[in-house]
Amino acid sequence: MYNGKTKNLFPMSNQALSNQFIFNEEIDKDYIYSLYADDFVYIEEMFTTTSQYLDPDIESIQLAYAAENTADLKRAVHKIKPAFGFAGLLTIQTACKNFEDLCQEHTSTEALSKEYKNLITILNEGKNIIETERKRLKEFNANQL
Numbered sequence: 001m002y003n004g005k006t007k008n009l010f011p012m013s014n015q016a017l018s019n020q021f022i023f024n025e026e027i028d029k030d031y032i033y034s035l036y037a038d039d040f041v042y043i044e045e046m047f048t049t050t051s052q053y054l055d056p057d058i059e060s061i062q063l064a065y066a067a068e069n070t071a072d073l074k075r076a077v078h079k080i081k082p083a084f085g086f087a088g089l090l091t092i093q094t095a096c097k098n099f100e101d102l103c104q105e106h107t108s109t110e111a112l113s114k115e116y117k118n119l120i121t122i123l124n125e126g127k128n129i130i131e132t133e134r135k136r137l138k139e140f141n142a143n144q145l
Contacts, residue, residue: 020140021040021136021137023088023133024129024132024133026091026126026129027087027088027089027129028088028089028090029088031085031090032087032088035086040137040140040144041141043137044134044137044141046086046087047087047130047133047134050083050086050130051127051130051131051134053083054080054083054123054127054130057079057080057083058080058120058123058124058127060076060080061073061076061077061080061119061120061123062120063076064076065109065112068108068110069109070103070107070108070109070112071103073103073109074103074104077096077099077100077103077119078100080096080123081093081096081097081100084096084126087130087133089126089129089130092122092123092125092126095119095122096119099112099119102115
């Protein structure tokens, strides 16, 4: 007999699902939910798509730096920047923006050496976070079916 309490009829509500998956602390979960709500299958798809392009995009950054071309370096960093936003890694997205600004100020990659090494480290850490979260989301979604 129906007792008027819908929470008993739908124990796996969207709120309950969003509370079950705990994102890496580097990911801005509120931003992720603002983009994708709690559609974890779609979030997994976005992380999968993003992770597929990170290696070639990081390689483009490295090639531009090796060629000592600050204009191409700026373009390559600009291209990768939104990927980290799609994954809720807003601090990495900001680091990319800051590096882009530095590229605008300098004509020599030598002047960017320290910041470049730091950025590559940050990008690789972000890539690892995205890949780990993609795997976790895949497992999470498989267990929800």
